Amino acid sequence: MTDLLLRNVRPMGGAATDVLVQGGRIAAPGTIPSGTPVEDGAGLLLLPGFVEGHTHLDKTTFHEPDWLVNTVGPRIIDKIDNEREWRARTGHDAYAASLAMARAFLAAGTTRIRSHVDVDTQAGTAHVERVLQTRAAMDGLQDIQIVAFPQSGILGRQGTEAALDAALSLGADIVGGLDPCAIERDPVKHLDIVFALAEKHAKPVDIHLHEQGSMGAFSLELILERTRALGMEGKVVVSHAFCLGDIPERERDDLLAQMARLGVGIATTAPASRPVPLVAPCRAAGVTIFAGNDGIRDTWTPYGSPDMLERAMLVGLRNNFRRDDEIALAFDCISGAGAAGCGFADYGLAPGARAELVLVDARNLAEAVVVRPARKLVVSGGRVVARDGALLV
Amino acid sequence: MTDLLLRNVRPMGGAATDVLVQGGRIAAPGTIPSGTPVEDGAGLLLLPGFVEGHTHLDKTTFHEPDWLVNTVGPRIIDKIDNEREWRARTGHDAYAASLAMARAFLAAGTTRIRSHVDVDTQAGTAHVERVLQTRAAMDGLQDIQIVAFPQSGILGRQGTEAALDAALSLGADIVGGLDPCAIERDPVKHLDIVFALAEKHAKPVDIHLHEQGSMGAFSLELILERTRALGMEGKVVVSHAFCLGDIPERERDDLLAQMARLGVGIATTAPASRPVPLVAPCRAAGVTIFAGNDGIRDTWTPYGSPDMLERAMLVGLRNNFRRDDEIALAFDCISGAGAAGCGFADYGLAPGARAELVLVDARNLAEAVVVRPARKLVVSGGRVVARDGALLV
Numbered sequence: 001m002t003d004l005l006l007r008n009v010r011p012m013g014g015a016a017t018d019v020l021v022q023g024g025r026i027a028a029p030g031t032i033p034s035g036t037p038v039e040d041g042a043g044l045l046l047l048p049g050f051v052e053g054h055t056h057l058d059k060t061t062f063h064e065p066d067w068l069v070n071t072v073g074p075r076i077i078d079k080i081d082n083e084r085e086w087r088a089r090t091g092h093d094a095y096a097a098s099l100a101m102a103r104a105f106l107a108a109g110t111t112r113i114r115s116h117v118d119v120d121t122q123a124g125t126a127h128v129e130r131v132l133q134t135r136a137a138m139d140g141l142q143d144i145q146i147v148a149f150p151q152s153g154i155l156g157r158q159g160t161e162a163a164l165d166a167a168l169s170l171g172a173d174i175v176g177g178l179d180p181c182a183i184e185r186d187p188v189k190h191l192d193i194v195f196a197l198a199e200k201h202a203k204p205v206d207i208h209l210h211e212q213g214s215m216g217a218f219s220l221e222l223i224l225e226r227t228r229a230l231g232m233e234g235k236v237v238v239s240h241a242f243c244l245g246d247i248p249e250r251e252r253d254d255l256l257a258q259m260a261r262l263g264v265g266i267a268t269t270a271p272a273s274r275p276v277p278l279v280a281p282c283r284a285a286g287v288t289i290f291a292g293n294d295g296i297r298d299t300w301t302p303y304g305s306p307d308m309l310e311r312a313m314l315v316g317l318r319n320n321f322r323r324d325d326e327i328a329l330a331f332d333c334i335s336g337a338g339a340a341g342c343g344f345a346d347y348g349l350a351p352g353a354r355a356e357l358v359l360v361d362a363r364n365l366a367e368a369v370v371v372r373p374a375r376k377l378v379v380s381g382g383r384v385v386a387r388d389g390a391l392l393v
Numbered sequence: 394m395t396d397l398l399l400r401n402v403r404p405m406g407g408a409a410t411d412v413l414v415q416g417g418r419i420a421a422p423g424t425i426p427s428g429t430p431v432e433d434g435a436g437l438l439l440l441p442g443f444v445e446g447h448t449h450l451d452k453t454t455f456h457e458p459d460w461l462v463n464t465v466g467p468r469i470i471d472k473i474d475n476e477r478e479w480r481a482r483t484g485h486d487a488y489a490a491s492l493a494m495a496r497a498f499l500a501a502g503t504t505r506i507r508s509h510v511d512v513d514t515q516a517g518t519a520h521v522e523r524v525l526q527t528r529a530a531m532d533g534l535q536d537i538q539i540v541a542f543p544q545s546g547i548l549g550r551q552g553t554e555a556a557l558d559a560a561l562s563l564g565a566d567i568v569g570g571l572d573p574c575a576i577e578r579d580p581v582k583h584l585d586i587v588f589a590l591a592e593k594h595a596k597p598v599d600i601h602l603h604e605q606g607s608m609g610a611f612s613l614e615l616i617l618e619r620t621r622a623l624g625m626e627g628k629v630v631v632s633h634a635f636c637l638g639d640i641p642e643r644e645r646d647d648l649l650a651q652m653a654r655l656g657v658g659i660a661t662t663a664p665a666s667r668p669v670p671l672v673a674p675c676r677a678a679g680v681t682i683f684a685g686n687d688g689i690r691d692t693w694t695p696y697g698s699p700d701m702l703e704r705a706m707l708v709g710l711r712n713n714f715r716r717d718d719e720i721a722l723a724f725d726c727i728s729g730a731g732a733a734g735c736g737f738a739d740y741g742l743a744p745g746a747r748a749e750l751v752l753v754d755a756r757n758l759a760e761a762v763v764v765r766p767a768r769k770l771v772v773s774g775g776r777v778v779a780r781d782g783a784l785l786v
Contacts (some may be wrong), residue, residue: 066756067756067757067759067760069717069757069759070715070716070717070759071716071717071718072715072716270665271710271713272663272665272707272710272711273710273711273712273713274713297763300715301715302715302717302720302759302760302763303706303709303710303715303763313696314665314710316696317664317665317666317696317707318665318666319666320664320666320667322463322465322693322694322695322696323463323464323465324462324463324464324695325464327695363459363460364460364462366460366462366463366695367460367695370690370695370696
């Protein structure tokens with residue numbers, strides 16, 4: 001039962017129409033086979049399923065009965081060390097965590113997720129294995145990409161490289177990396193390991209780069225050099241890329257031009273308290289920029305939400321997008337640009353795309369982003385999977 | 394019927410207790426008079442009614458059937474001119490707008506509001522009169538302070554000063570002002586008019602200061618000089634004060650020390666895309682800083698929400714507040730510090746305060762800010778005024 005006729009919906013706020021789903025995909029307009037199940041869209045706004053481009057499904061405490069009181073220090077290294085200590089102490093269950101989070105995302109209309117998953121000498125590949133279980137559980141409803149992510153660094157902890165290698169053999173899709181200068185202290189060695197793993201496994205790269213200013217720009221240059229040298233055009237994403245928010249605009253634009261030529265994308269969480277790569281200059285340069293929450297209610301941060309419309313709102317606020325046409329760009333960061341940047345196939349509202357559909361009560365796209373109304377209906381895999389925010393699967 | 398016994402609630406996340414309301418105020422624990430109406434708090438989190446410290450009730454399109462498509466230019470002056478043109482064209486009804494907005498605020502638990510209201514040569518005092526009507530309609534349920542606000546400037550439009558004078562005579566509580574250099578082009582003349590009106594009417598001042606960097610710091614110095622010279626300690630608020638977010642820290646701290654001595658407060662909207670006065674250094678200096686939405690769904694911005702817990706979250710995100718003790722500071726910006734900064738009396742959860750109470754389903758204060766749960770119950774004027782988000786009055 002992966003056929004469906006969705007009557008009277010307004011795709012992206014356009015004129016009301018019917019959408020036919022056949023074999024789990026959006027069909028070209030034509031004859032409706034008799035017996036096709038029908039859903040009344042009641043004139044609601046139809047959006048494509050959302051794309052979460054950067055999160056950490058394995059870390060969340062979203063599903064736990066007790067609130068995690070956060071008393072962690074201000075530096076990134078404080079948070080890294082605190083998390084490992086907390087994991088060891090609590091025996092945190094990365095399967096329960098990631099499954100609860102993935103299901104909450106689906107209920108709120110997100111059908112594609114890129115999750116960084118910790119790989120280190122303490123957890124080994126265990127978290128990747130747990131998120132692989134979650135991916136299997138969500139198969140056919142939600143696509144989950146797994147980045148094997150060395151959250152505690154590679155160089156300071158003997159055995160991490162081997163664990164990353166094993167995680168990629170187990171099924172992780174993407175090689176992660178982390179602040180080559182500020183955390184790893186040896187950018188060449190770190191990046192050479194990351195890109196060697198990518199070459200060995202023929203998998204793409206997605207590197208966390210929190211480094212600001214000229215240090216971040218230097219690390220970014222090293223990433224671009226390796227992308228070019230290894231012919232990895234279109235296979236590299238830089239997450240955060242805060243440096244693109246605080247270096248001089250001429251230097252930024254030079255880096256963006258290189259990134260566009262090499263097809264290097266940017267995942268942003270659009271944080272309010274940090275310099276960020278702005279959406280408009282990235283798009284003007286031809287760089288794909290897309291959005292994600294980062295962690296949600298974990299030891300790093302209590303914030304975040306499985307509602308990607310909220311993330312689009314935060315992108316809009318961070319970029320001072322007030323006009324309706326600008327807010328459409330914020331929405332693109334959690335939809336089309338997210339799918340393009342992560343390499344999710346068969347995405348969108350055109351015939352042939354997988355039928356991942358979200359209905360909300362909003363007059364248009366801008367209102368959907370600003371108001372973030374409840375999800376009246378979510379369709380994935382050709383069937384209704386959530387109604388009024390409640391999962392049916 | 395302004396008595397009430399609220400059973401089994403957790404004030405600010407503390408131990409469960411009962412709260413007795415008598416004559417519309419929180420009573421000291423003691424004997425419960427028989428016949429007192431009882432509400433079961435079901436162990437929910439009890440918070441004081443929220444304080445909206447900076448909004449524009451008169452401008453909103455929140456209540457209108459059509460979405461306002463925003464196509465306005467990027468500069469402040471673009472938005473000022475666009476708004477006047479739009480008002481004239483649509484005959485915008487500032488009474489319907491402000492009443493709908495005030496009611497939405499009350500349903501979401503906000504019992505005290507400072508609203509800037511436009512006064513200019515086009516509207517004259519009409520918008521102030523309309524918001525005075527709204528204030529009368531909300532009497533006993535919600536306190537609304539009205540700032541007579543020269544949105545289009547005073548100096549360039551003959552008659553604005555007289556209109557401000559008339560608005561203050563009609564019942565506006567506070568004298569507003571606007572970017573003495575960047576918009577008014579004559580900071581001394583502008584501020585002399587603003588402070589002369591304040592002196593004449595014996596009313597406080599609240600000045601919009603969007604100016605950044607050294608220009609903003611210069612305008613701020615002129616404001617502080619006049620506060621000191623006129624003995625207006627404790628009677629002046631600077632709204633936005635973006636300059637305190639981008640001048641060198643030593644200069645900032647010198648200005649904050651002066652502001653603390655003069656009792657000059659700061660209203661912030663904590664915008665993600667602008668430099669802002671940060672909460673921690675303001676509090677460390679002894680400056681009262683509190684929060685507001687600014688406009689909500691008006692010609693300036695489509696964003697904003699009558700949910701002050703969302704504003705607290707945005708304050709937390711802008712200040713990178715991740716620890717529970719830091720998030721409590723963000724909450725203070727929409728509660729205690731807001732009441733102190735605006736001069737709202739009899740506020741809080743202590744005996745003697747007016748009983749303005751909000752119940753939410755959250756484990757503690759940090760979760761209330763991060764999750765922004767629905768308001769299960771709102772009490773104001775000693776009675777239940779909203780339940781599950783729906784107003785009963």
